[in-house]
Each structure stands twice: as structure tokens, then as C-alpha cells.
Amino acid sequence: MEAQELPCVLIDCIGGKHGVYEDHAEFLKERFCLITMKEYLENKNFLGKKIRAIYMWYHKPVINEELLQSLPNLKIVASSGVGIDHLDLSLLSSYGVKVSNTPFIVSTDTADLGMALMLASSRRLVEGHQMAISPDTEYFPADWLGAEVSGATLGIIGMGTIGYKVAERAKAFEMKILYHNRKQRNKEEERAVGATYCKKIDDLLQQADFVMLVVNLTPQTHKLIGKRELQLMKPTAILINISRGLVVDQDALVEALQNKVIKAAALDVTYPEPLPRDHPLLKLKNVIITPHIGSATVKTRHLMKENMTESIQAGLAGLPIPNEVLL
Amino acid sequence: MRTAQVMAEQDLPGLLIMGIGGTHGVQESLAALLKKHFSVITMKELLENKKEVGKKIQCIFVSEFRPTIDQELLESLPNLKVIGNSGVGVDHLNLKMISNFGVRVTNTPHAVADSTADMGMALMLASARRLVEGSQIAVSPDTNYFAADWLGVEVTRATLGIIGMGRIGYKVAQRARAFEMKILYHNRNRRSQEEEQAVGACYSEMEDLLQQSDFVMLVVNLTPQTEKLIGKKELGLMKPTATLINISRGAVIDQDALVEALQNKTIKAAALDVTYPEPLPRNHPLLKLNNVIITPHIGTATVQATHMMAEEAIANMLSVLNCQPIPSEVFPQ
Numbered sequence: 001m002e003a004q005e006l007p008c009v010l011i012d013c014i015g016g017k018h019g020v021y022e023d024h025a026e027f028l029k030e031r032f033c034l035i036t037m038k039e040y041l042e043n044k045n046f047l048g049k050k051i052r053a054i055y056m057w058y059h060k061p062v063i064n065e066e067l068l069q070s071l072p073n074l075k076i077v078a079s080s081g082v083g084i085d086h087l088d089l090s091l092l093s094s095y096g097v098k099v100s101n102t103p104f105i106v107s108t109d110t111a112d113l114g115m116a117l118m119l120a121s122s123r124r125l126v127e128g129h130q131m132a133i134s135p136d137t138e139y140f141p142a143d144w145l146g147a148e149v150s151g152a153t154l155g156i157i158g159m160g161t162i163g164y165k166v167a168e169r170a171k172a173f174e175m176k177i178l179y180h181n182r183k184q185r186n187k188e189e190e191r192a193v194g195a196t197y198c199k200k201i202d203d204l205l206q207q208a209d210f211v212m213l214v215v216n217l218t219p220q221t222h223k224l225i226g227k228r229e230l231q232l233m234k235p236t237a238i239l240i241n242i243s244r245g246l247v248v249d250q251d252a253l254v255e256a257l258q259n260k261v262i263k264a265a266a267l268d269v270t271y272p273e274p275l276p277r278d279h280p281l282l283k284l285k286n287v288i289i290t291p292h293i294g295s296a297t298v299k300t301r302h303l304m305k306e307n308m309t310e311s312i313q314a315g316l317a318g319l320p321i322p323n324e325v326l327l
Numbered sequence: 328m329r330t331a332q333v334m335a336e337q338d339l340p341g342l343l344i345m346g347i348g349g350t351h352g353v354q355e356s357l358a359a360l361l362k363k364h365f366s367v368i369t370m371k372e373l374l375e376n377k378k379e380v381g382k383k384i385q386c387i388f389v390s391e392f393r394p395t396i397d398q399e400l401l402e403s404l405p406n407l408k409v410i411g412n413s414g415v416g417v418d419h420l421n422l423k424m425i426s427n428f429g430v431r432v433t434n435t436p437h438a439v440a441d442s443t444a445d446m447g448m449a450l451m452l453a454s455a456r457r458l459v460e461g462s463q464i465a466v467s468p469d470t471n472y473f474a475a476d477w478l479g480v481e482v483t484r485a486t487l488g489i490i491g492m493g494r495i496g497y498k499v500a501q502r503a504r505a506f507e508m509k510i511l512y513h514n515r516n517r518r519s520q521e522e523e524q525a526v527g528a529c530y531s532e533m534e535d536l537l538q539q540s541d542f543v544m545l546v547v548n549l550t551p552q553t554e555k556l557i558g559k560k561e562l563g564l565m566k567p568t569a570t571l572i573n574i575s576r577g578a579v580i581d582q583d584a585l586v587e588a589l590q591n592k593t594i595k596a597a598a599l600d601v602t603y604p605e606p607l608p609r610n611h612p613l614l615k616l617n618n619v620i621i622t623p624h625i626g627t628a629t630v631q632a633t634h635m636m637a638e639e640a641i642a643n644m645l646s647v648l649n650c651q652p653i654p655s656e657v658f659p660q
Contacts, residue, residue, distance in 0.1 A: 018475045058475045108483035112506065116452035123449050123629070125622060126462050132621040133614045137606050140623040141350035142391045148631040150441035172505035173445065274470050282466045289465035290458060291473040297456075297481045 006033040007316050008050040010040060010071070012060035020057050024305045028055065031309060037061050049073060053312045059086045068095045076315030078308035079325075081295060082106050082162075085217040085244060089327050099325040100311035104161060105303045106295040110214075111165035113294045114242045117266035118154070118210050121238050122147050126288050147209070147236070149173055155208030157201065157224070158215030158243065159185060166212060167193035178204045205232040210240060217244035225249065230256040238264045242294050245271030254280045257287060268294050339366040340648055341383035343373060343404070345393040353390055357637045361388060364641055370394050377403050386411060386644045388637075392419045401428045409647040411640035412657075414627060415439045415495075418549040418576060422659035432657050433643035436494055438635035443546075443626040444498035447574045450598035450620060451542050454570050455482045459620050480541070480568070483507050488531070488540030490556070491547030491575065492518060499546060500526040511536045537564040542572060549576035550660065557581065562588040570596045574626050577603030586612045589619060600626050 009032040013019040020028065028034055032053075040047045048070045054063065056079040061067070063077065074097050079087060082103040092099055120126060123146040131137055131144075150173045156163045159181040167177050170193075177195040179185075184197045198204040201224075205211060211233060215221045225239070226249035233239070239262055241248055250271060256262050264286040273292050281287055295304070307323060314321045342365035346352035352369075353361070361367050365386065373380050381403045389396065390413040401407065401424070409431045412420065417434050425432055453459060456479040464470055464477075487503045489496045492514040500510050503526075510528040512518075517530050537543060543565060547553045557571070558581035565571070571594055573580060582603060588594050596618040605624050613619055627636065639655070646653045 017472050021476055108507075109481060112452060112482050113456055116449070116456050116458055119445060119449035120453055120458055123446060123622075123625060125449055125453055125620075126459055128622040128625050129459050129620055132606065132623045135609050137609070137623075139350070140606060142352065142393075143348075143350060143354060144623070144625070145628050145630050145633065146625065148442055148629040149445050151631075169502075169505045172502045173448075174441075274465065274473055277468050277470070288458075288462050290456075290461040291465045291470075291477070293456060293461055293477070293479065296478045298478050299481050301478065 006031065007052050007312075008033045008035055008047070009053045009055050009312060010035050010037070010051045010061065011055045012037050012057065018058045018060055020055070021301070024301070027305060028309065031313070044070060052076075052316055053078065055308060055312065056080060063087065063092070065091060068092070068097065076100065076312055076321065078311045078315075080304050080308060082110075083217065083244060084325055085246075087325075089325065093327050098315050098321055100308070100315070100321055100323045101325050102304045102307045102323060104323075105300055105307055107161045107165050109297050109300045110162045110242055110294040111169060113268055113290070114162075114166050114212055114214065114240060115169050117240050117242070117268060117288060117290065118212065118238070119149055121240065121264050121266040121288055122149050122152075122210070127285070149175070149210075151175065152209040153178065153207055155179070155198070155204040155211045156195070157181075157204065157211065157213050158221075159195070160214065160216075162242070163212075163214035164189070164193065166214060167195050178208060180204045201229070202232055205229055206234070208237060209234065210238050212240040213243045213247050215243050215247060217246055221247050223247070223249045225253070227252040227255070230261055233262050235260060235263065237262050238266065241265070241267045241269055243269060245269045245273065250281070254284075257281075257284050264288075266290075268292055339364065340385040341366050341368055341380075341406075342644070343368050343370065343384045343387045343394065345370055345390065351391070351393060353388070353637075354633065357390075357633060360634070360637050361641065364645060373403075382406055385409070385648060388640055388644070389413060389420070390636075396420055396425060398424065401425065401430065409433060409644050411644040413633075413636040413640050416549060416576060417657050418578075422657065426659050431647050431653065433640065433647070433653060433655050434657050435636045435639035435643070436655055438632060438639040439627045440494045440498050442629050442632035443495045443574055444502060446600055446622070446626040447495075447499045447544055447546065447572060448502050450572050450574070450600060450622070451487070451544065451570070452482055454572065454596050454598040454620055455480050455485075455542070460617065482542075484509070485541040486511065486539055488512070488536040488543045489528070490514075490533070490536065490543065490545050491553075492528070493546065493548075495574070496544075496546035497522070497526065499544060500528050511540060533561070534564055537561055538566070540569055541566065542570050544572040545575045545579050547575050547579060549578055554578050555581040557585070559584040559587070562593055565594045567592060567595065569594050570598065573597070573599045573601055575601060577601045577605065582613070586616075589613075589616050596620075598622075600624055 014025045054077045076098045078100045153176040154170045156179040159179040180198045180201045266288040268290045346369045347358045384404045385408045387410045412434045415436045486509040489512040492512040511531040512528045598620040600622045
């Protein structure tokens with residue numbers, strides 16, 4: 001098949017810091033005519049009309065009104081990952097452009113990372129490793145202790161696909177599971193993981209040894225956890241965030257950690273990412289930060305690419321779009 | 328102190344411990360627990376007056392491998408009945424020598440199980456997802472972006488090979504099952520069908536387990552049979568994409584062979600809560616490899632587990648003194 005017959009799809013770039021992976025690009029080139037932002041900008045008039053889809057990897061290319069106006073034949077934007085807080089859905093809808101994400105494929109990896117952060121923080125794994133390899137270490141002190149995960153109380157805020165998978169995993173550690181969600185899950189679902197619904201977030205915050213944030217970022221969940229919520233938490237509690245940095249009032253979190261209002265935090269997400277290098281969160285001993293790796297496994301990224309390809313192909317063929325994001 | 332209290336305390340059986348507090352002693356809260364049942368005597372107090380104090384000691388509480396039990400100590404404690412070890416591993420105790428003195432030894436297999444299984448899971452997840460490396464990138468002064476192609480490997484639906492399916496190994500299997508892992512195990516004795524089905528575990532020969540597993544976890548006791556159980560041959564059988572996790576004892580692995588395997592990419596990574604010795608010498612190659620996570624033998628280092636271990640040890644020691652059935656006695660092989 002000649003390259004011109006393949007539908008034209010806009011990507012940011014291939015390789016480098018944020019680009020589409022080289023091996024993924026090979027797969028995509030068999031199905032699409034890939035146009036990079038650089039190529040597009042060099043020949044806007046000609047290429048603009050040909051682009052029918054955008055393959056958005058790591059939130060790039062950035063989509064604004066100017067871009068939408070120059071892509072008259074754009075039908076669909078396929079975005080990697082489950083979060084869509086970086087997209088202006090109303091704007092896209094007003095241009096008749098459909099949107100898809102990859103909600104299910106990221107769920108087990110993200111749940112796994114939530115468990116990894118909870119265990120690492122509770123057992124002081126990063127600190128322990130630093131002690132084990134430090135040139136100054138002569139012995140391992142007997143009074144160096146962490147806290148148990150097994151049998152403790154986990155409060156899950158956001159019991160969607162990912163939150164539920166966290167609950168399934170936590171159950172095997174005989175944890176007591178509380179959850180807070182917009183909607184209560186049905187009885188079978190609750191029973192299967194031994195989860196108790198907390199209609200009021202306060203009840204969850206007051207009882208949990210571990211509070212895990214697994215919500216979408218929306219105007220309602222922006223700064224969901226602030227000074228008030230942190231103070232409701234136990235002083236021995238640990239906050240884990242695998243959702244979005246903006247769900248937490250970061251300044252309030254710093255204060256709470258410095259004043260020992262809560263014991264520790266483990267964050268896969270912050271705002272911004274990365275944090276400025278002089279940010280207080282980077283210096284606190286009781287904080288683990290990971291570089292937004294919730295879905296960062298080889299297998300899942302492959303599956304994301306496949307999902308996005310399917311969504312684009314369906315969108316261009318006028319068929320029902322798998323993983324469509326509706327307003 | 329009132330006379331009645333002094334009398335009451337002296338009625339309690341004498342228990343020797345290393346010390347109270349500090350970096351090598353028993354935690355204050357645990358010492359308080361011990362004092363409810365025993366007249367607690369520290370090594371310092373014993374050494375100051377061996378003859379008088381030695382006679383009073385009927386039990387020794389060994390915690391974090393201290394105090395060291397040698398011939399000289401045993402000879403100075405004529406009334407010693409039992410050594411209550413805090414922890415399940417007793418490879419640091421010369422069981423034959425202790426038995427020759429007519430002294431019993433007990434351990435704490437129940438108290439250690441949950442926290443050690445948790446540690447195994449923590450190490451597997453941390454290694455697979457490159458958590459330690461990732462945390463270093465997140466805080467490094469040189470970081471100005473997070474690279475898109477920085478990836479780890481999946482734990483969900485991967486294959487876990489558990490070598491040693493005792494109490495702790497079984498709890499690891501229970502946890503791993505919730506991650507939809509395929510579970511293979513190897514053990515001296517095969518578990519019952521019900522037990523296998525309950526966690527979805529398949530019994531395997533060592534070779535098969537090593538060849539098929541994405542994660543190999545060592546959960547055996549250290550005995551003459553398990554020393555250097557994992558050597559060059561075993562590492563060579565593992566997948567080049569596999570990770571070795573050790574929550575048993577350092578000596579179960581041929582450490583030199585492990586270093587070579589990691590340097591030559593025979594296996595992908597290792598996560599070790601235990602090494603030989605502990606700590607490793609500061610120039611040891613294992614400390615420099617970036618595909619190795621080492622933790623300072625913290626498998627049972629939680630507030631809850633250390634309390635449970637003390638309680639289990641107390642129950643064991645009292646059962647010996649009261650001539651009752653002993654819950655967890657260990658015998659020389």
C-alpha cells in the first residue's frame with residue numbers, strides 16, 4: 001500500500017524525551033502516515049488538510065484552538081493513559097472532534113504501583129536501601145522499625161476501575177478496607193473485596209492507616225485533600241497519591257509533613273512534574289516521590305499503543321469508538 | 328522500691344537479655360513486657376557478677392542475634408532451661424552444642440510470617456517498577472524532565488516462583504494471587520491439593536521453576552542443605568529478564584555467583600533483604616550495582632511484629648518453665 005493511501009495522523013515526534021517510542025513508531029507506520037509536528041509546521045497549508053487524527057503521547061502535541069482551526073479534517077484525538085484533565089473536551093467537541101483514552105489497560109499497573117508505594121513507605125524501603133549501601137554504615141541498628149501493612153486499615157478515595165483493583169490486592173494482605181466514592185458500589189462488589197463504604201470522607205480519613213487517592217482530576221476533586229482533610233488523618237497515617245498532583249493541596253501537605261500532622265507521603269504524581277528542584281517535598285525524609293510511572297511498563301505501553309490505534313481506526317471509519325471519552 | 332515488690336520480682340524466673348534500648352538492646356516497650364513475666368537481667372549485670380547472677384538465669388531472650396550464645400556463656404548459666412529466640416531463623420545458634428547442655432531452644436514462626444511475606448512483596452514490586460531508581464530521579468538536582476521511555480516490568484499476571492513454601496512462603500502466595508500471578512513453588516514436601524488450589528500454586532521441580540519464573544523468591548530456612556542453594560547453575564537456568572528476591576538468609580545464595588550473574592546480565596535484577604555478612608563490607612560489588620536493591624534485614628522490623636515476636640517467645644519460654652507442651656521448639660538436625 002502506498003504511503004499516501006494510509007490515513008494521516010499527527011504526532012509530536014519520535015524518540016527523545018517525550019516522543020513516540022521508535023519501536024512503536026514502526027508499528028504505527030504500517031497503519032498510518034505519521035506526520036510529526038515539525039513536518040506539519042514546515043508545511044502547514046498542505047499537511048493541515050490531510051491530518052485526520054492526532055496520536056497524543058504523554059500529553060503531546062498540545063492541542064489548542066489555533067491547531068484545531070488549521071486541521072479541518074481532524075476526526076479524532078487518541079490520548080494515552082486514562083487521565084484527560086489535560087484536554088479541553090468542550091473545545092474539541094465544538095470542533096466535532098472525538099476523543100479516546102486508555103482507561104482499562106493502565107488499571108493493573110497503576111494499582112500495583114499504589115501497593116508498591118504503600119509497602120515501600122510503610123516499611124521505609126528507600127531509607128533502608130540507602131542505609132544498606134551507605135559508605136558510613138557499620139551495623140544495622142535494632143531500633144530501626146517501620147509499620148505493618150498486613151492487617152492495617154486502607155482508605156481508598158476513588159473506587160473506580162483502578163481503586164477496585166487496589167482493593168482486590170489489599171484484601172490479600174488482610175487489610176481492613178474503607179472506600180469513599182461518588183457512588184456506592186453494589187453489595188457483591190463490596191463483599192468480594194471486603195470494602196466498607198464511607199459516605200463521608202471524614203469517616204475514612206479518621207480511621208485509615210493508609211489513605212490512597214485514586215480519583216480522576218476534575219473541578220470537584222481539585223485540592224480534595226487540603227489542610228482540613230490532613231488534620232482529620234491519624235498522625236501515624238500515610239498518604240499515597242496515584243491520581244493527579246492537583247488532587248492534593250501541596251503546600252498544605254508540606255506543612256502537614258513538617259509538623260508531623262501525618263506520618264509520611266508516597267507520591268507518584270505532583271504538580272508540576274517534575275517539581276522545581278528547590279521544592280520542600282524533595283527534602284523531606286518521610287516522602288517517597290516516583291516520576292509518574294503508574295503505567296510505565298513495557299507491556300502496558302504496547303497495549304496502550306494498540307488501543308489507541310484501534311480507537312483511531314474506528315473513529316476514521318465512522319464506527320463506534322472503543323474507549324471514547326464523552327463530555 | 329518496696330520490699331514486697333522486690334520479693335515479687337525475685338520470684339520471677341531470671342531472663343538474660345543483651346541490654347535495654349540503644350542500637351543493640353531490646354526496645355523499652357518490649358523490656359517492659361518481659362518484666363511482667365521475668366526478672367530481667369542484662370549482659371552487663373551478668374558480667375559484673377557472673378557467679379551470683381549466673382545462677383539466677385533460667386531463660387535467655389535472643390533478639391537480633393544477641394546475646395551470642397557460646398560455650399563460655401552456657402557454662403556460666405547452670406540453671407538455664409531455655410533459649411527463646413525472637414525470629415524464626417536459628418542458623419545463628421549452635422543447636423547441637425546447646426542441646427548438649429540440656430537447654431531447649433524455641434523460635435517464633437507465627438509472629439514473623441505476615442511482616443516477612445509483606446517484605447517479599449514490597450521488594451518484588453519495588454524491583455519490578457524500579458521504585459528506588461525512580462525515587463532518586465524524582466529528587467535528583469539534575470532532573471529537569473521525566474523521560475517517556477523510562478519503563479519497568481509488570482507484576483500483575485507475571486510468574487512467581489516461590490522456593491520454600493512454609494508459613495511465610497504460603498503467605499507470599501496468598502498475596503501474589505491477588506495480583507493474578509501465576510505461582511510455581513518448590514518445597515521439601517508438597518503441600519496438599521486444597522492448599523495448592525487455595526492459592527493457585529503449582530508444585531515444580533527446581534529446574535522448571537527457575538526456567539519459567541519472572542520472579543524467583545527465596546523463602547527457605549538456612550540449613551546445610553540450603554546453603555548456596557542458588558549458585559551459578561541455578562542463576563544460569565533463570566530467564567535473563569528474571570529478578571531474584573531473597574528474604575531468607577544471605578548464605579542461601581552463592582554471593583560471588585550472584586554478582587557475576589548481575590554484571591553479565593544473566594539475570595536482570597536482585598532485591599535482597601539479607602546478605603552474608605550483614606552489613607556487607609563497604610567495598611562489596613553488590614553495593615554498586617544499580618539493578619540491586621538491598622534492605623538492612625528488616626523483614627520483621629515493624630512495631631507490630633517485634634511485639635508479637637516477644638509475646639510468642641515469652642509464651643514459649645514460660646511453657647518450658649511450666650513443663651507444658653512447647654509451641655515452637657527447634658531441634659538439632
